[in-house]
Amino acid sequence: MSDWGKQIKIPAVYMRGGTSKGVFFLPEDLPSDPSERDKALLRVIGSPDPYGQHIDGMGGATSSTSKVVIVSKSKRPGYDINYLFGQVAIGQPLVDWSGNCGNLTSAVGPFAISRGLIDAPRDGVA
Numbered sequence: 001m002s003d004w005g006k007q008i009k010i011p012a013v014y015m016r017g018g019t020s021k022g023v024f025f026l027p028e029d030l031p032s033d034p035s036e037r038d039k040a041l042l043r044v045i046g047s048p049d050p051y052g053q054h055i056d057g058m059g060g061a062t063s064s065t066s067k068v069v070i071v072s073k074s075k076r077p078g079y080d081i082n083y084l085f086g087q088v089a090i091g092q093p094l095v096d097w098s099g100n101c102g103n104l105t106s107a108v109g110p111f112a113i114s115r116g117l118i119d120a121p122r123d124g125v126a
Contacts, residue, residue, distance in 0.1 A: 010040065013111060014058060018103030022067035023058050024111045030070065038086075038095045041068050045088040052090050059088060066090055069104055073117045080118050083108045 013024045023044055031037045042048070045066055046057015059066040068086040076082075085104060086095040112118045 010044065012044065012058075013114070015104075015107045015111060017101070017105065017107030019064055020067060020101055020103035021060060021065045022069050022101070022104045022107070024069045024071060024107070026115060027070050027072050039093075041086065041095055042088065042093055044068070047088050048091050048093045050091060054090065059090065061090060063087065063090075064103075067101060067104055068095065069101075069108065069111070071108055071111055071115070071117065073112075081108060081112045 011026070011029045015022060015024055023041075025041075031040055044057060045059035045068065046054035047059060047066065049055070049057075049059075049061070052061055054061040054066065066088040068088060070084040070086075072082050074080055074082045083105075084097060085100050086097050087099055087101070088095050109118075113120045
């Protein structure tokens, strides 16, 4: 049985990137099992919501405001950051990891800097 029915603290940042909004996480703050991770993320957003309101969560009840992003420091040479984008369905229990969001991609760098995953550029160029 999952412990996600209990209220627990999960560090996260709610950010805007372009016209989209999403909740950003570090992978170590989420369950490592993908199924349990997705259950936690659904609860954070407030999905599924049969009324389409996301009253009980951080989702905004639209496709452009029901998103999650997991950001980590990359171990691959030549890459600084890895990120995983998830589109959270509103009316069904589904996180779609197959796509991307250009708007929220623009927020990955600022999130990574704010969480200490990378240094801010010294000359203002990144």
